[in-house]
Amino acid sequence: MSIKDLLFNHLIKSVSISSDQIDHMIRSGRLKLLKKKDCLFKEGEVAKYVGYITKGCLKYYQIDDKGEEQIVYFAIEDWWIGDLNSFYSGKPSTYYLQALEDTELLLFTKVEFDQIRKDIPAFDEFCKIRHAKATDARMETLISQRSESAEERYLKLLQKIPDIFQRVPQHLIATYLGIKPPSLSRIRKQLTEKKK
Amino acid sequence: MSIKDLLFNHLIKSVSISSDQIDHMIRSGRLKLLKKKDCLFKEGEVAKYVGYITKGCLKYYQIDDKGEEQIVYFAIEDWWIGDLNSFYSGKPSTYYLQALEDTELLLFTKVEFDQIRKDIPAFDEFCKIRHAKATDARMETLISQRSESAEERYLKLLQKIPDIFQRVPQHLIATYLGIKPPSLSRIRKQLTEKKK
DNA sequence: TTCATTTCTTAACATAGGTTAATGTTTTCT
DNA sequence: AGAAAACATTAACCTATGTTAAGAAATGAA
Numbered sequence: 001m002s003i004k005d006l007l008f009n010h011l012i013k014s015v016s017i018s019s020d021q022i023d024h025m026i027r028s029g030r031l032k033l034l035k036k037k038d039c040l041f042k043e044g045e046v047a048k049y050v051g052y053i054t055k056g057c058l059k060y061y062q063i064d065d066k067g068e069e070q071i072v073y074f075a076i077e078d079w080w081i082g083d084l085n086s087f088y089s090g091k092p093s094t095y096y097l098q099a100l101e102d103t104e105l106l107l108f109t110k111v112e113f114d115q116i117r118k119d120i121p122a123f124d125e126f127c128k129i130r131h132a133k134a135t136d137a138r139m140e141t142l143i144s145q146r147s148e149s150a151e152e153r154y155l156k157l158l159q160k161i162p163d164i165f166q167r168v169p170q171h172l173i174a175t176y177l178g179i180k181p182p183s184l185s186r187i188r189k190q191l192t193e194k195k196k
Numbered sequence: 197m198s199i200k201d202l203l204f205n206h207l208i209k210s211v212s213i214s215s216d217q218i219d220h221m222i223r224s225g226r227l228k229l230l231k232k233k234d235c236l237f238k239e240g241e242v243a244k245y246v247g248y249i250t251k252g253c254l255k256y257y258q259i260d261d262k263g264e265e266q267i268v269y270f271a272i273e274d275w276w277i278g279d280l281n282s283f284y285s286g287k288p289s290t291y292y293l294q295a296l297e298d299t300e301l302l303l304f305t306k307v308e309f310d311q312i313r314k315d316i317p318a319f320d321e322f323c324k325i326r327h328a329k330a331t332d333a334r335m336e337t338l339i340s341q342r343s344e345s346a347e348e349r350y351l352k353l354l355q356k357i358p359d360i361f362q363r364v365p366q367h368l369i370a371t372y373l374g375i376k377p378p379s380l381s382r383i384r385k386q387l388t389e390k391k392k
Numbered sequence: 393t394t395c396a397t398t399t400c401t402t403a404a405c406a407t408a409g410g411t412t413a414a415t416g417t418t419t420t421c422t
Numbered sequence: 423a424g425a426a427a428a429c430a431t432t433a434a435c436c437t438a439t440g441t442t443a444a445g446a447a448a449t450g451a452a
Binding site: 365366367377378380381382384385 | 433
């Protein structure tokens, strides 16, 4: 599927938007290829771009006070990514956004992005809804972390991104689930034993 | 301090805004008093308003799959509150927003709020930054929940809202910290023993 | 194809926090 | 003021997950 079709199908799910407007968006931004392990931005850098993933997979993470990697989410094709806090405030990010596969992004600067939001009211509406949903997604993850067992969280992730285990090493999945690799191994073992 | 001064001081921290513009905002919305235990909205209702707290304290929470109350945050005077997801999408909220004290709010409907954002570009900018910060705050809470002990999270809360223990029953603070009341009691006991 | 690196599994042991239930304390309501 | 309700503490025991370290398997680079 072309980038245009991908983006059109993505936006039309939530708002009314025309083919011409999609063209305008794509012309306003630029495509960028990230090699596996490349970062779009790192801690200490300003996140100058927001992006729409057309292909690939990334992790959004932070190094916590104890020096441990904390993965907030994995993002795959057809997701938006960026550090909006850094993007809008111009302050350095405290996060890393790193490709886990070769990845293709459609990127926008703040000037470009604000202009598109001004030019296309439906897209401005889309952004408001999307930001609200992003906040909600973080709250759901928080509540899941608090109230569900690691096994429940593991099964939920498998439902949400079934091919994640083919795309991401298991110790990163453990990090995302908020557990250590030996615990994830143990859980997987228990689950295969249950099946029998 | 008057509501106008409170709101002005609040906004001027992040953006350039005039006294007249604050007047315009206050005229566009309305004040509402919530009695202790009243809800601004409940699960299943559309969150028709966003609000700025001029006085009081609320909890933003959800009932999880196990029937347990999950408090995402406490909000006090000089905070903004609402379920932006429900507010912008018009879908029912899955959250409750309940007053823990008699509380005074400055409320705006979506029509009013969008109009203010259109009329006052600086306020539109403020909202973008604030939404990004809200998402960041949820991520911080998530990472704290994953990587810090209950004792560390307890001490952090005390730093952030020192008078929270005078305002909110302890079992709600336990809920917010993601632990059970007996665990919070144990932690407090250990801390007083350490001090000696 | 082989060596080096990264990743995964396993096991034994440690521990933070959960559970339950009893008791004590404070707040609220009439 | 007194009764009822809500809240807080404590103790004994339980369990999920962490920790560490070793070895096995997979991957990738030369």
